[in-house]
Amino acid sequence: MKIVILERNSVGLDISVEGFSQFGEVITYPNTVTEEEVIERIEDADVVVGNKAPLTEKTLQGAKNVKLICEFATGYDNVDLAYCSKHGIKVANVRNYSTDAVAQHTFALCLYVLEKLRHYDEYVKSGAYASQSRFSNFDESFFELAGKTWGIIGMGNIGRKVAQIASAFGCRVIFHSVTGKSTCTDYEQVDFDTLLRESDVLSLHCPLSDLTRNLINKDALAKMKKSAILINVARGPVVNDQDLHDALVNGEIQAAGLDVTSTEPMKVSNPLSKIMDSRKLFITPHLAWASVEARNRCVSETCRNIEAFIKGESRNIVNE
Numbered sequence: 001m002k003i004v005i006l007e008r009n010s011v012g013l014d015i016s017v018e019g020f021s022q023f024g025e026v027i028t029y030p031n032t033v034t035e036e037e038v039i040e041r042i043e044d045a046d047v048v049v050g051n052k053a054p055l056t057e058k059t060l061q062g063a064k065n066v067k068l069i070c071e072f073a074t075g076y077d078n079v080d081l082a083y084c085s086k087h088g089i090k091v092a093n094v095r096n097y098s099t100d101a102v103a104q105h106t107f108a109l110c111l112y113v114l115e116k117l118r119h120y121d122e123y124v125k126s127g128a129y130a131s132q133s134r135f136s137n138f139d140e141s142f143f144e145l146a147g148k149t150w151g152i153i154g155m156g157n158i159g160r161k162v163a164q165i166a167s168a169f170g171c172r173v174i175f176h177s178v179t180g181k182s183t184c185t186d187y188e189q190v191d192f193d194t195l196l197r198e199s200d201v202l203s204l205h206c207p208l209s210d211l212t213r214n215l216i217n218k219d220a221l222a223k224m225k226k227s228a229i230l231i232n233v234a235r236g237p238v239v240n241d242q243d244l245h246d247a248l249v250n251g252e253i254q255a256a257g258l259d260v261t262s263t264e265p266m267k268v269s270n271p272l273s274k275i276m277d278s279r280k281l282f283i284t285p286h287l288a289w290a291s292v293e294a295r296n297r298c299v300s301e302t303c304r305n306i307e308a309f310i311k312g313e314s315r316n317i318v319n320e
Contacts, residue, residue, distance in 0.1 A: 001025070002065075003306070004045040006032035006053045010072050015295045019303045023047075023310065035059050042066060047306060050078065057083040068092065068309050070302045075235075077208065081319045092305040092316045096157050097297035098289035102233050103161040105288035106203050109231050109257030114201075116140045118278040140279060143200075143227070146170030151199030153215070154206030154234060155184045162203055163187050174198065178211045196223040201231065208235035216240065221247040228253045233288045236260040245271035248280045255280050259288040 001024030008017060008028040020026045024046070032038055032050070038059040042048050046065050048055065051072040057080055060066060069079060071093045084091050112118070119140055123129055129137060150166035152159045152175040163173045163186070173187045176195040195202070202224065206212050216230065216239040224230070230253060232239050241262050247253050261270060264286055275281040301316070308315035 001046045001310075002027065002044060003047040003049065004042050005029065005049040006038065006041060007049075007051045007072065010051040011295045011299055012290070014292070015299055017299055019299065020049075020306070022303075023306055039063075047309075049302060052078050054078055055084075056080045060084070060087075060089070068306065070305050072298055072302060074098075075207065076318055085319045090309060090317050091319045092302075092309070093318055094298050094301040094305070095316060097301055098291070098294040099157045099161050101291035101294040102158045102205075102288045103165060104291070105259060105284070106158075106162050106205075106231055106233050107165060109233070109259065109282060109284070110145075110201055110203070110229060113229055113255040113257045113279070113282050114145075115142045116279045118282070144170075145201070148172070148200035149174060149198050151175065151195045151202040152187075153178065153195070153202070153204050153212075155182050155187070156205060158233075159203075159205040160184070160186075162205065166201075171201075178206055178209075178215070192220075193223060196220055197225075199228060200225065201229045203231040204234040204238055206234050206238060208237055212238045214238075214240045216244070218243040218246070221252055224253050226251060226253065230256040231258075232256070233259045236262040236264065242271050245275065248275055256282075258283045260286055 003020050003024060003026045005017060005026065005028040009030045017028065029041060032041060032053040035054055035058055038053050039062055042063045044065055045063060047068045047070065048066055049070045049072060055069055055078055060083060066089055069084065069089060069091045074093050074095055076091060076093050079091050081091060123137060146169060148171055150171040150173050152163060152173065155175045155177065159175065166173050174190045174195060175187055176190055176192050182189060221243055244256060248256060261272065266273065272281060305315050314320060
């Protein structure tokens with residue numbers, strides 16, 4: 001069996017992928033981006049391990065031996081499921097491996113912008129604190145999470161974890177189900193307008209779909225509190241970048257913390273890159289999922305998916 005890992009760097013060089021060798025020959029590539037690269041590299045593969053590389057009809061049609069595609073991720077937007085199903089190719093993802101990491105980063109982003117930590121760090125290190133006469137400085141005000149309303153879109157595993165932590169902070173938690181199919185009864189479910197209107201912090205944990213693309217746009221942002229903080233650790237296109245830029249510049253909401261943007265890597269032309277004030281906007285490079293523990297789980301779970309497939313078992317298959 002030949003296993004081709006198209007994006008070895010996507011899990012980090014500090015994480016071993018030696019476990020794949022137990023199943024056969026393993027060929028690894030640091031990164032694979034273009035269709036031409038995919039076509040050339042998977043031509044004689046039995047198993048393809050990817051993440052963002054395009055695995056479409058065009059790139060797969062010449063790879064006659066491929067029986068299994070494994071994603072180093074939960075999402076599989078890069079895979080043409082219809083083509084794979086038609087041609088007997090199973091597609092497996094990795095589930096719940098990064099729940100704790102993403103929930104943790106959600107609060108890191110929130111607290112960073114809420115308490116304006118970069119501003120105060122720079123205030124101290126610039127010498128301004130040393131030159132003042134009083135013992136404390138709190139010129140940039142901030143509020144407590146206790147007693148505030150934390151809104152959530154996407155009450156899956158990550159959303160539920162965030163809800164638990166927000167509750168521990170003393171927040172009232174509300175959520176909106178975009179599909180209307182949520183069975184969660186632990187927290188108050190509200191309509192979209194109520195969520196926007198009442199949330200002091202709104203965090204996004206939903207998948208990207210036709211229902212969620214540009215969900216947070218000009219109209220939605222206009223309905224939020226001027227003191228509200230928006231956190232996006234879901235998918236970049238759920239938020240309209242230009243509309244968020246305008247809302248932040250015009251003071252329609254207080255601040256935003258983002259781990260994702262509409263295109264990744266973020267383009268220089270992205271309007272959000274023009275907001276340099278960390279009190280308004282803080283962006284990290286899609287790393288919420290990437291704790292050492294989460295990346296280790298991602299690799300080990302992918303190995304288990306391959307092992308199950310070899311045994312004729314169905315494990316994390318998304319196109320059955």
